[in-house]
Amino acid sequence: MRNMTILVVDDDPVIRRMLEKRLEKEGYEVLIAEDGYQARKIIPQQHIDVVLTDLMMPGTIGGIEVLEIAKSISPNIEVILITAHSSVDTAVEAMKKGAADYLEKPINFDELFLRLEKIANVQSIMRNALDLSQAMDTTESAAAVTIQNLEIRTAVLQSRIESIISILRDEQTPPYERIYKVLDLLTDQNDFLT
Amino acid sequence: MLKISPDELKLVAQYIHDISGIYLEQSKSYLFETRLGSIATEHGCNTYKELYQKAKTEPSKIIERKIIDAISTNETLFFRDKGPFELLQHKLLPELIDARTPGSPALKTNLKIWSAASSTGQELYSIAIIINELIPNISKYTIKLLGTDISDGAVAQASRGKYNKFEMERGLPGDKLQRYFTMFGDSWTIKDEIRAMVQFRKLNLMLPFSGLGKFDIIFCRNVAIYFTLPDRQKLFNKIADSLADDGYLIIGSTESLTGICPRFIPKRHLRSIFYQKK
Numbered sequence: 001m002r003n004m005t006i007l008v009v010d011d012d013p014v015i016r017r018m019l020e021k022r023l024e025k026e027g028y029e030v031l032i033a034e035d036g037y038q039a040r041k042i043i044p045q046q047h048i049d050v051v052l053t054d055l056m057m058p059g060t061i062g063g064i065e066v067l068e069i070a071k072s073i074s075p076n077i078e079v080i081l082i083t084a085h086s087s088v089d090t091a092v093e094a095m096k097k098g099a100a101d102y103l104e105k106p107i108n109f110d111e112l113f114l115r116l117e118k119i120a121n122v123q124s125i126m127r128n129a130l131d132l133s134q135a136m137d138t139t140e141s142a143a144a145v146t147i148q149n150l151e152i153r154t155a156v157l158q159s160r161i162e163s164i165i166s167i168l169r170d171e172q173t174p175p176y177e178r179i180y181k182v183l184d185l186l187t188d189q190n191d192f193l194t
Numbered sequence: 195m196l197k198i199s200p201d202e203l204k205l206v207a208q209y210i211h212d213i214s215g216i217y218l219e220q221s222k223s224y225l226f227e228t229r230l231g232s233i234a235t236e237h238g239c240n241t242y243k244e245l246y247q248k249a250k251t252e253p254s255k256i257i258e259r260k261i262i263d264a265i266s267t268n269e270t271l272f273f274r275d276k277g278p279f280e281l282l283q284h285k286l287l288p289e290l291i292d293a294r295t296p297g298s299p300a301l302k303t304n305l306k307i308w309s310a311a312s313s314t315g316q317e318l319y320s321i322a323i324i325i326n327e328l329i330p331n332i333s334k335y336t337i338k339l340l341g342t343d344i345s346d347g348a349v350a351q352a353s354r355g356k357y358n359k360f361e362m363e364r365g366l367p368g369d370k371l372q373r374y375f376t377m378f379g380d381s382w383t384i385k386d387e388i389r390a391m392v393q394f395r396k397l398n399l400m401l402p403f404s405g406l407g408k409f410d411i412i413f414c415r416n417v418a419i420y421f422t423l424p425d426r427q428k429l430f431n432k433i434a435d436s437l438a439d440d441g442y443l444i445i446g447s448t449e450s451l452t453g454i455c456p457r458f459i460p461k462r463h464l465r466s467i468f469y470q471k472k
Contacts (some may be wrong), residue, residue: 075359075380098379126360140275144447148467151460154452 004120005029005046009039009053009066010082015107019052022109028116036061043073050119052112055083055090055102064094071098076126078119082107160185196231198223201324202242206230209246214262214344215400215429216420229264233257263347267420272316272366277466278413278444283324286442290410291329293440305337308409310433311417312341312394314361315352319384322391323374340406342397352394356386393420399429408438414445423454430455434471443469 008019016032023030031046033039035057043051043066051070055063063081070077073192078100083091091102101115167173167181211217218225230242232245237247237257249257285416295303305325309318318341329335343349359380364372389427397403399417404410410432418426434457437443445451445456451458451469458469 071377072379075362097381129360137275140448144275144277145465147448147450148460148462151450151452151467152462155460 004116004123005146006050006052006116007031007033007039007042007046007048009033009036009051009057009063011035011054011057015054015082019107026113026116033051036058036063036066039066040069043070048077049123050100050116051077051079053081054066055081055087055094063132064097067094067097067099077124080112080115118132135161195227196234196240196242198226198230198242202246202340203459205246209250210261210265211422213258214266214398215425216265216344217422217425218265226261229422230261233260233264239317259346261322265455266313266343266345268346272322272362272370274316275447277447278414278415279320279324281444281463281466281468282321282411283328286411286468287325287328290442294397294410294460299334302334302336304310306407306409307337307339307411308406308413308436310397310399310412310414312343312352313345313355315341315346315355315392315394316357316361316414317341317415318352318392318394319355319374319388323370324390325391326388332349337391340409341392341394342399342426343394344396344398346396349396351396355389357382395469400425402423403432404435406436408439408441409436410441412441413444415444416449418454419449431457434458439471441470447467 004162006021006023008016008030010019011034013034016034020030020032031042031048035041036059037051039053040052042048043063048070051066053063053066057063058072061069063083067079067081070079075098079094079098081094081099081102082105083102084105088102088104091099094102099118103112103115164182165183167178167185168176173181200220203223203226206226207218209222216321226242230245232241234245235238237245237248239248249261252258290305291303294305307321309321318339322339325337325339326332341349341352343352359382362375362382371382374385374388376385390437401445413440414429414433418429421429430451433443434455447466457471459472460469
């Protein structure tokens with residue numbers, strides 16, 4: 001099991017069947033759409049890692065439109081286009097719109113599997129990076145609470161020390177009264193609980 | 195990977211500190227190797243000493259810039275750590291607007307905000323988005339939003355306002371993404387209305403910056419952590435000079451000014467802390 005779900009979109013039943021068989025044999029989870037319209041229904045409803053779509057299909061939803069639909073649902077869905085040699089230019093245009101890659105017909109399966117492997121690697125690195133950054137966020141917010149409490153507490157203590165100094169220096173007040181005032185300040189725990 | 199010797203470590207660490215203020219632990223030799231190794235190879239240097247000499251003497255400063263780009267960390271996100279942005283939206287900006295709005299309606303309200311280590315721009319654009327949402331009659335304001343960073347590469351990317359999907363991955367809520375960005379392929383570009391509100395330029399925080407004038411709010415998050423204690427003290431002292439008397443300073447959520455700058459006093463608002471001058 002390779003842990004990737006691939007949606008195959010092709011109006012040619014022979015190619016569809018062949019892709020489905022070969023991909024399942026490699027251990028991929030395979031979903032099938034017979035044209036762009038079916039693809040448009042399936043993409044929002046299922047978790048899909050890769051869309052493998054024919055570029056030219058009947059109707060108004062071709063490969064480019066499938067690409068746009070997939071990217072609007074989730075930028076993490078990777079799209080590989082299958083093209084006839086003559087439409088390579090369109091495929092290159094599609095890469096600019098965010099397609100991961102394109103394959104020319106007839107499909108070379110070794111090449112296809114290599115590309116899928118690469119996508120799987122990148123996705124696993126991305127997941128790792130996301131896990132790491134989430135772990136970092138957790139550590140950081142826990143540290144932030146501690147540090148911010150210390151920061152406020154230090155400021156409170158600092159201002160209290162300043163008050164104590166000015167009370168002790170106040171020669172207008174009798175010494176014992178100064179000492180009581182200072183003791184009050186030192187024993188008042190309220191501020192420490194903030 | 196080209197190995198760095200202990201002598202070279204000392205030399206290169208000192209050089210990096212001189213050009214950027216960034217202090218790298220010499221125990222972390224891998225950091226030097228992973229970040230500078232390819233620059234050395236690219237410029238035909240067989241040792242880090244050679245790279246150092248070349249970078250120092252080369253008049254165009256291209257290598258020096260590459261070294262700064264490589265060692266400055268650009269981990270940053272839109273609305274990274276929600277606290278400061280909630281603080282800005284619910285407390286600092288409303289208070290500031292009250293304080294700054296002139297008596298006569300003919301006069302404009304002036305606001306100046308500085309993102310002192312703006313990296314690739316996400317923080318300043320997040321601030322611009324908040325201002326855009328908070329202030330309906332924006333034509334009655336003169337708002338200056340400045341972002342500065344030591345890295346030319348970061349400043350250039352910030353100015354383009356274009357981000358790939360990895361950079362957009364976290365932090366930005368879907369509605370803001372749709373509203374303030376244009377997607378093309380795998381990249382997002384900030385819309386012109388927000389882009390036009392901000393300005394980015396290169397700045398080394400170790401050098402004097404009083405020429406920038408006084409700011410109402412300064413964001414200086416997660417940059418001083420790369421500086422030595424004396425450098426941090428100098429930096430925040432200069433920041434105090436550049437902050438309006440009733441202005442606000444926001445530092446990183448795990449940073450502290452205790453023992454660094456006695457001119458500031460911390461204040462709490464909900465789960466965030468901000469600083470004001472005493």
